[in-house]
Amino acid sequence: MITPVTHLDEFRARTSRTSRRSRRLEHQESLRQGRAMHLIDIENLVGSTRPTTCEVEEVMTIYESLVPTGAMDQYVVAVNHTALLAVGIAFRGVRLLAxxxxxGADRALVESAYDDRIDLRFERVIIGSGDGYFVNLADWLTDAGLHVTVVSRRGSLSRHLAAIVPDVVCLEPPALHAA
Structure with a gap:
């Protein structure tokens, strides 16, 4: 004989801790799928504490040719306050931190990543900097199951950071223009 299920029994079954946790994990996975976060220390990629708009655009053209991007990707770019205007002109539709x-830029990016819990919302994280300051962040993201890539100029890649992440992409800045 089949026992009828009351509304209360159905409610309890749907709201049990395990089913709530299971639904929450499924929701997190759906939020992550196909999404990437680009954390960019633009001063590091350009190789200057005062990057010009033109330098930023040239470096980002190279960056985008080397790093796969998707329609759901998000960018957080950090810079010191003296370069905010030049960098802000080069970037549109990104979160810009100063x-x-x-x-300073490294700290702003790392704090933003932790505060925004990017480990729950993204499948991949691309760190646009070779600074060793990102080692703990990269380790945390890797432990959370995210695929982490570092994009860095050849001469400014921390050995510790390179050892933590599965992928390192060397960014070669554009050659100086001939006069």
């Missing part, structure tokens, strides 16, 4: 001082 922080000055030693490792």
């Amino acid at each position: 922080r000055s001082g030693p490792d």
Whole structure:
């Protein structure tokens, strides 16, 4: 004989801890699927604390030719306050952070990544910097199951950062224009 299920029994079954946790994990996976976060320390990629709009555009053209991007990708770009205008002109539709001082841009990007819980919302993270400051972040993201790629100029890649991530892409800045 089949026992009828009351509305209360159905409610309890749907709201049990395991089913809520299971639904939450499924929801997190659906949020992550196919999405990438680009954390870009543009000063590091350009190789200057005062990058010009033209330098930023040239480096980002190279970056985008080397790194696969998707329609659902998001960008967070950090820079010191003195370069904010030049960088802001080069980027449209990105979250732009400004922080000055030693490792200012790095600190802004790392804090943003932790505060925004990017480990729950993205499948891949691309760190556009070779600074060792990103080692702990890369380790945390890798442990959370995200695929982490570092994009860096050849001469500014931290050995520790390169050892943590599965992929490193060398960004060669554009050659100086002939006069």
